[in-house]
Amino acid sequence: MNFFEWKNRISKHFFNPDHAGRDIHLFITKQEIINLGKDDFIDAAENEIWADFLTKIKNGLPGSQDYSDIFEKGLHSFAQWKKPGIKSIAGYELKYPPYISYLVFSVLPLIEIQGDYNSNNYFDRLEDFLKENNIIQNLRGRLKLIDSLWDDLSDWSINTKNGELGLFKVSVFKNSIWKFVGKPFSQCVLPPKAIRKLPDLFYSAGWVPKTFYSDEAFKNILILYGVSILSLKPSVIEIIKKWPKDDLALSIIETVKTEFNEWLGEKHEIALKDGTEKKIRTNTVVPLKLQFKINEDGEIGFSFRVNYISEPPPELKLDEFEDIYENEKWSRTLKRAYKDSFELRDPRNKWIAKFESKSIRLFIRGGYFQLGNDFWIEVESLSRVEGMYLMCKQDINDSIENWIKQNCAEFRDESSLANIPLGYSLFWFRNPRASHEKFQQLRVFKDKKISIRTGTGLRIINQTFLNAMLPEIEVTNAEGKESLYLQYENSNEKIFLEKNTNLGGVWILPPNLLLNSSFFIQIENEFIEGNRRSYKIESPSLKLLRNEHLPRRNKFSAVSEHESDFIQGNKIQYQGTLNTFVDEKSFSSNIKATIQKKPGLTFKDNYLLKWLVGVQDCFIDAYNEVFEIILHNLFEGEQLRVQERRISSINILDYLGYVEYDYDKRKIYTLPPKLISIPSKRGQKALLIGGRDENLVNEMIAYCDRSNNSICLSVKRQSEKNILMLIPDAIIFESNNSKEFENVANHFQIEYDKWYLLKLKNFLPSIKNYEEFIKAMGSLDSWEKFGLEKKVFSKETLKFEFADGFDRNLSLTECRPSYVPEFGLWINQSYFKVDKNWGKYLFINHSSEHVRGYDYGNVFSKPIEIFRNGVNLAIPASLPLPKLFSRLIMQLSGEAPDFKQLNLKGRNVWYNIYRDIPSTFIDNLFKFKLNMIIETTNQEL
Secondary structure (H helix, E strand, O other), rough: EEEEEEEEHHHHHHHHHHOOOEEEOEEEOHHEEEHHHHOOOOOOHHHHHHHHHHHHHHOOOOOOOOOHHHHHHHHHHHHHOOOOOOEOOOOOEOOOOOOOOHHHHHHHHHHOOOOOOOOOOHHHHHHHHHHHHOOOOOOOOOOHHHHHHHHHHHHHHHHOOOOOOOOOOOOOOHHHHHOOOOHHHHHOOHHHHHHHOOOHHHHHHOOOOOOOOOHHHHHHHHHHHHOOOOOHHHHHHHHHOOOOOOOHHHHHHHHHHHHHHOOOOOEEEEEEOEOOOOOOEEEEEEEEEEEEEOOOOOOOEEEEEOOOOOOOOOOOEEEOOEEEHHHHHHHHOOOOOOOOEEEEHHHHOOOOEEOOOOEEEEEEEEHHOOOOOEEEEEEEOOOOOEEEEEEEEHHHHHHHHHHHHHHEEEEEEOOOOEOOOOOOEEEEEEEEEOOOOOHHHOOOOOOOEEOOOOOOEEEEEOOOOEEEOOOEEEEEEOOOOOOHHHHHOOOOOOOOOOOOOOOOEEEEEOOOOOOOEEEEEOOOOOOOOOOOOOOEEEEOOHHOOOHOOOOOOOOOOOOOOOOOOEOOOOOOEEEOOOHHHHHHHHHHOOOOOOOOOOOOOOOOOOOHHHHHHHOOOOOOHHHHHHHHHHHHHHHOOOOHHHHHHHHHHHHHHHHHHEEEEEOOOEEEEEOOOOEEOOOOOOEEEEEEEEOOOOOHHHHHHHHOOOOOOOOOEEOOOOOOHHHHOOOOOOOEEOOOHHHHHHHHHHHHHEEEEOHHHHHHHHOOOOHHEEEEEEHEEEEEEEOOHHOOOOOEEOOOOOOOEEOOOOOOOOOEEEEOOOOHHHHHHEEOOOEEEEEEEHHHHHHHHHEEEEEOOOOOOOOOOOOOOOOEEEEEEEEOOOOOHHHHHHHEEEEEEEOOOOOEEOOOOOOOOEEEEEEEOOOHHHHHHHHHHEEEEOEEEOOOO
């Protein structure tokens, strides 16, 4: 490998899209560097790979021969990097600063050379490292040559790359001892292995995430657990003990605080399952925050909310409280009498919500968290601009009151309000000017930070947002007098932002922003260091959507790149024979349809689908966040069962053909627009599936209006319950000649597939095929032996329920080692991993009564769960069809099913009702594919 190949390999190890927004430390071991090069040194020994890396560092960039030592060569690479307009060197594109390898080299002696050195001894380690690697150079005192490179790397990662590859921050050291050596030390005093174990330290200390702890408390837990849990060297503990008088100790505390702020409250264990290490989430702790309302009579009503750090289990039940989810960060209100401290527990899911005893509690209006402004919610730090309440124990009352009177612009003693807990005082105040000299929680931070307000804006990537529901701008530590402006790159014009009239420190972006143009935000007459991060507003592009970007899948939805028949997004490759003579009758009626223009028809975007087109692909966490932002923007009032709606929403979007959802990877791909023929009672119909936008559909409406009544377009609205899941309306074309659908597709440069649904119907596997497939994959270790709670599928309730025992000859189980559950089917004492929906039908097929079919030896299961009335189907909501079956049945109409409670078998059950499903499809799905008899009912569905 040459210098550039090594540099790019190492740079990409640290800076890549997976690290977007995360703090980066240049910690890498000799072995990890060797591993990075192994692909290019197939037959080489590890010492040869390491020697090659060192040789390329010593040789440096082309033209470095006149520079005597390694650090001079690093400075030379920096000088080349800073040349105006430079994009490449020696034909290699400069994707990353060429000096990164030299900064890494400066850190390596602290990682690789162990021994009895003083805590601040860098150069003896460096000298021993050079000797060990036969590098005959005197680098003592030469770190100052590359000192400016650290600042440049920070500027590049934060300002130039906008944090999209990770954030590299430079530690500033005041003590001359650490002026130069402190920067390499700051990268490795807490190695990645120790940082990864910090969650175990926080959990062992009994801490609660998103809770204020003093710097002294951080110091104490590091001293207590640093060796036993983090495996820190005793010399590092000695550095920590010097806090707050030692610069490196301060840096360590700040690093640990940063990690604590990112902690999800989880504790994990590593288990070896099926020969692979798996992470098991064993416990989760979350904070309970106090809140209150003040009524007109001056009475305070206290209650609590769980402040979620990560997605809670849908069935979370904390003591007596269940169905408590309100939004991505907060539970609904939990009403309990005030106590200084208590816990709520869910033993099944191993969640603990803690309310810790505190001497001081701060409160801010709920509007800051997209909650009602009549609530005052507990927070952990001061606001300089917003009115706040402070509740404190009376033994510190005088100290707090004096601080408020001397340092706040406005204040009131509200201790006379009714229902304040015994032994506490309550104050209201605004605009604190100085910190309390004793209580660190009452620290006034004056370093301002401009950022996107949490819970606003439809983010596409890092700092790029959709041109709908624009984000709001928040200034952390604002004082209330700021004037914010927006300025486009390469423009001197300042566009000033309006303040949010309800919330201090929040500003509104103008609605007429230029698309695809980078801009930054600043405060007039102030400079926010490191805040020239650029933002961008974009409009989605359908042209970027491609099936070819997706993996090919077989009939069981498993990735399979080599089979002749496959599904890739909304492309179906099926080489078998289609029975078009019989099935086409469902798609082409002899009765002509009356084709006429829909007067005044216009189309508005579905915000969720518009975002999905803009983002192209995303993980489910990003989808969940955007779903809730849109939901709470479009619909007022408290939203119930949001988690269930989100899950149903992404599944329905998949089944309707808008997206491909990879459940295992939890990743969503938006599909290209496509026209497919669907059944029709009159004339012929086609459904638009895949991504779309307002412009495309309105242009299609105009096209149909010009067609002289040969083709028309209609917008079929989803049911109200499905609208609350943000499901888009169906776009349906109608004509008496399928040639018109081809013309539309050609005009708008999209695909038309007349036989798409017939290919899908023939592509479907049978339940026997699926059972053979999972058995061929082999049996696995089950999760039960690792002590995880399990649920067992009940044929009576059609739900997974917690159970201690189950039948290993035939059972369907669910375990959650992390947030993604694993479903397993036990057959004759063997455990097979299954798809959830296939697993349910396999279990029901084996456990139900069996009846003889139309031929000798032909036997069907008879579960008495699914009902039909003519062309309408009622399928229990807890028994959804396997993915491809659901796609077929929904895309026959383009409509999501109705959700109704019916009594079809002696008790009330929630059903999904599918309408206008041709009988040939019903028979094919259930008899010939799922080997199941379904019931006929005269009851209206």
